[in-house]
Amino acid sequence: MTEQPSTLYAKLLGETAPITWQELQPFFARGALLWVDGAQDLVEVALAVAEDDQAKVAAWLQAGLLAKVEETRAEDLLARDPQLWAVVVAPWVLVQERSTAPTVH
Numbered sequence: 001m002t003e004q005p006s007t008l009y010a011k012l013l014g015e016t017a018p019i020t021w022q023e024l025q026p027f028f029a030r031g032a033l034l035w036v037d038g039a040q041d042l043v044e045v046a047l048a049v050a051e052d053d054q055a056k057v058a059a060w061l062q063a064g065l066l067a068k069v070e071e072t073r074a075e076d077l078l079a080r081d082p083q084l085w086a087v088v089v090a091p092w093v094l095v096q097e098r099s100t101a102p103t104v105h
Contacts, residue, residue, distance in 0.1 A: 012046045016087040019095070021077040024086065027093045028069050035073060036096040037065040042085055049089045069095070 027033045036045045037060075045066060048056040060066035069077075077084070086095045 009047050013043045019084050019086045033069040034092050034094045035067050035069045042096045046087045046089050046094050
């Protein structure tokens with residue numbers, strides 16, 4: 001990333017919003033939900049997915065920082081109902097558990 005956010009980064013940041021697990025369940029049922037580790041920048045991960053940056057995405061998948069939402073995580077989210085943030089990068093919805101709004105770095 002450069003000092004100035006890219007146009008796509010800014011667009012994705014603007015489309016990132018809080019969401020409940022209840023609202024995400026249909027995407028989970030379709031297998032279209034990707035979990036982003038809380039230490040990662042949700043918008044940066046979404047940007048890499050949108051730009052088909054296979055090296056970055058593969059590295060995150062390998063490290064467990066990006067993964068399809070599994071049944072055990074879905075059950076945990078249903079039980080806890082935490083604050084989640086999501087952004088759509090069709091056909092995926094990327095979701096992350098966050099306590100504050102994402103910021104531009």
